[in-house]
Amino acid sequence: MCIEKLVIKSNIRNYDVFFENDSNFLSNLATKENTIFIIDENVWNLHKNSVLSSISPDRLIIQHVCEEIKNLATVCELYDKIMAFSPRKNLTLVSIGGGITQDITGFVASSLYRGINWIFIPTTLLAQVDSCIGAKTSLNYKNYKNLVGTFYPPSQVHIYPEFLKTLRKEDYYSGVGEMAKLHIMNGEKDTQKFIDSLKAIDELNFDTLLNRTRHCLEIKKSYIEDDEFDIGKRNMLNYGHCFGHAIETSTNFAISHGQAVVLGMILANKIALRQNLMSKDMEEYLYSNVLDAILVVDIPIFNIEKIIEAMKQDKKNTGNGLALVMLENGYQMTKITNLNPGEVVEVLEEFNKNNINRM
Ligand SMILES: NC(=O)c1ccc[n+]([C@@H]2O[C@H](COP(=O)([O-])OP(=O)(O)OC[C@H]3O[C@@H](n4cnc5c(N)ncnc54)[C@H](O)[C@@H]3O)[C@@H](O)[C@H]2O)c1
Ligand SMILES: [Zn+2]
Known part of the structure; x- marks a missing residue:
């Protein structure tokens, strides 16, 4: 159940941060049509039999995450994987992971069809307390960290502390x-x-x-x-x-x-x-x-x-x-x-x- 909500005002579009105390929000998202999930590989492996069990593997992209893949090449791979689902233009992308997942999938969401509906579920404490709001998406280019990026907020952020149990x-x-x-x-x-x-x-x-x-x-x-x-x-x-x-x-x-x-x-x-x-x-x-x-x-x-x-x-x-x-x-x-x-x-x-x- 969502126990509280914070509204963030943005020049691009206002968005909501929901504070959750159970995983019902995930079951609800899992039943929405025309939705594709991109999930950090570690998060998927650690939570697929519990918190994430409602997510069907047939609309799932599992993404290996490390700083080295936060680049345009990974973005292009994700365009291909998303298009392989033959999505309609009004698709929703739900990404689940930390700041790296947020940066890459936020960039994908901001550029695919010039912007698709995007929901972000932060699974690291850093992403929950900080990066999940502010609308920045960033990619590394060659040796330049966060050189390329856009301003594009998710339409919803869901904060669920249960994910934090498995963090290093x-x-x-x-x-x-x-x-x-x-x-x-x-x-x-x-x-x-x-x-x-x-x-x-x-x-x-x-x-x-x-x-x-x-x-x-x-x-x-x-x-x-x-x-x-x-x-x-x-x-x-x-x-x-x-x-x-x-x-x-x-x-x-x-x-x-x-x-x-x-x-x-x-x-x-x-x-x-x-x-x-x-x-x-x-x-x-x-x-x-x-x-x-x-x-x-x-x-x-x-x-x-x-x-x-x-x-x-x-x-x-x-x-x-x-x-x-x-x-x-x-x-x-x-x-x-x-x-x-x-x-x-x-x-x-x-x-x-x-x-x-x-x-
Ligand atoms: N867009 C922004 O506004 C913004 C702000 C701050 C930082 N960032 C970026 O965020 C990145 C750092 O993000 P981060 O610190 O959130 O982590 P991360 O995404 O780099 O993840 C850190 C590690 O934790 C793993 N992980 C994620 N969730 C987990 C969980 N619940 N249990 C176990 N393992 C888990 C990941 O697989 C990874 O190995 C940097 O690239 C930084 O540039 C972006
Ligand atoms: Zn910081």
Whole structure:
């Protein structure tokens, strides 16, 4: 049963996020005519005999998922597989999986017949708390991550925490990283609320997860509804991501997105501290109570040259220096575009030194 609904306003078309506490929504979708399902292979294998048992194999495409297949070649393969079902133009595509499944199938849905009806069921915590709204679809092109894409929201999103039970720890904590980011961005009270919820989140308590997830989506909604096409306020959601993307690239995606974002927030806070934008107390408070508490990956020794190179390539760069979104005292967000690479080198060198000492 759907226990709650959130409406997201979009320039393209308003859409609904449903919070579910059983799998009836899937049985209902499975009986709809002219519907094709694309499901992440891992999710299908783990849930085909339980949550997904109502989905008939004769309208199913199982998709192997990894960052390397998030490209135009996979999109073309999916066009072929969909057309093999001889669908009518008014078909509905239902995709079930994490952010990669969302990005590929969203692109397919936005381009096939210039846009078909698309329903997304996120199965990772990251996709549930963050990527499922905002309407972005992205593909990698050659070595450029998320270079190609469209704005195309699903018509419906269904959030069902049951899927999260089978996530690997690092993938689960990738979502916890994005959850932390949104709570921190929304101020001191929400940061404390997140800290108070950490134990329940760790124990996969569904009530807490649904509450925190709904709150994350409400926070993100306030940014994307004001600036859906990411030309102003929405940029602030890149807190932790300027370093985070560079860390992902420089480690060849060995670190999951949300965990790289946690490291990115730690580094952005260190720059804010150096620039007297954030007090030492605040930096330490966020590090000890939130960021260090949710890091589950081994912290790498950063390849400083590669990180600087990746930050220079960041498509959000518009100024003379590097772009960085930072949190300031009072939990205000700010973005600078003139960050000196020398300052980044110093912070990364110090971070590497402390990291080696911890080993
Ligand atoms: N479009 C957007 O707005 C947006 C926003 C953020 C991130 N992204 C993209 O999302 C991608 C990362 O997505 P993600 O972290 O959600 O994960 P993912 O789609 O990369 O999945 C991570 C792993 O978990 C597996 N998996 C998925 N659901 C599972 C489940 N319930 N149980 C067990 N295993 C499961 C997948 O098969 C995969 O191996 C990146 O490519 C990133 O660029 C897009
Ligand atoms: Zn992110």
